Amino acid sequence: QVQLVESGGGSVQAGGSLRLSCAASENTANNYYMAWFRQAPGKKREGVAHISIRGGTTYNAASVKGRFTISRDNNKNTLYLQMDSLKPEDTAMYYCAAGRYGGIWTSESTYNYWGQGTQVTVSS
Secondary structure, three states: OOOEEEEOOEEEEOOOOEEEEEEEOOOOOOOOEEEEEEEOOOOOOEEEEEEOOOOOOEEEOOOOOOOEEEEEEOOOOEEEEEEOOOOHHHOEEEEEEEEOOOOOOOOHHHOOEEOOOEEEEEEO
16 A cells, blocks of 8 residues: 655746645555646546656646646655746546556546645645
8 A cells, every 4th residue: 555645835926936846655665656646626637647667757737837747756756846937727536546557648547646735825
């Protein structure tokens, strides 16, 4: 059982930056693909970014490409999401997820474990 704990959310003005972290409870370095999802009020949860087990391959949603960067530190069992040039439409609860096997990275069913989320609010 992998436990994931997100941190780093908060309120920021448009154009600002935040860095989200996700600490895993056990060694995810050699075993899990990881991703960030988000869910805005009244909307479905959507994939934001995905990273391979070793960190060599990443994917980003078109809406965040060029602004968000996913990374991982396998020595610390920690996943990150650097968010720059934030927009009001980025306001959402952000979740990290871990999956043992590859699949469609934007599909929630690809991931076995989820954190509780951290709120990001961007004001105009």
